[in-house]
Amino acid sequence: MIISTKKGTPQAEIDRIIDNFERQGLSVTLIRGTDYNVFGLVGDTTRIAEKDVLANPWVENVTRVSAPYKRANRLFHPEDTVVNAGGVPIGAGAPVAVMAGPCSVEGEAHMCQMARLVKQGGATLLRGGAYKPRTSPYSFQGLGTEGILALVKAREETGLPIVSELMDEAHIEEFERYVDLVQIGARNMQNFQLLKAVGKMTKPVLLKRGLANTVEEWIMSAEYIMAGGNENVILCERGIRTFETATRNTLDLSAVPVVKEKTHLPVVVDPSHATGDYKYVESMAIAAVAAGADGLEIEVHNDPQCAWSDGAQCLKPDRFAETIRKCRLVAAAIGRTM
Ligand code: PEP
């Protein structure tokens, strides 16, 4: 971190600044100029917020040289991380993972039918929400425990590991027991209390990007989970809010190479929530694989018009299978298996 102070900063203030950072375990190098003084801070500056440094009225400018995250940072962990999700490896070098299933779990028989269909179409994990973060309190809120048990049954029948969203710390034990990959939804990406609790779990986590969050904020949320001791985090780009209304969200595909450069974590893309429209899911899935995504999360329903949530963005099983077939061609073209 590099800090510069204003012209005329008294010596006592300069000494105080140096002393303050040295007491925090940092080594401080002072470069004296005729008008300005520049401080170079070396050491772990992750605890220091630029805004706090700027609270000192003598400070003119603060520049962070290194990223504020450590555990997720590729700098300290150059190799790609491969996360094991219920026996399926997800990450660079592993086959591109395919998480598919309905938005909401709609009962045991339906879940088992969907599991068979998505498996036939190429899914390697089964998704389904049992606790749903709905914009309206009057919309279907999910089947809860009954939904989790329906997913367990579908896993027994197909062997597909299950992915489901955790919304509340109160359900951690249930998820620890039954779910293979714990999804933290976009709306909870900055629920720091929940992130800390998930950091204590033994199950891997699929951390979706918040609706209006920067890449750095998203990585800081991964850092929360990792700082708690759970290093098995997969990031999921699912579109962000922009001025554009033609699609539900705007898929930020460039986040894939950006996040891969900054972190060693696997990155998955969800073209369903990103576009909100089944017509665009296939092209964005193909594009995500081309961009280097380590996996896809796609909503699939046998009868989208009657789906209990997100029907408009669900692919029918045939279209899903066709989408995965095309994605495999792209994966092969860039030297990946799928
Ligand atoms: C979901 O996967 O069903 C979901 C609600 O996604 P997101 O949190 O990305 O909106």
Ligand code: MN
């Ligand atoms: Mn959904």
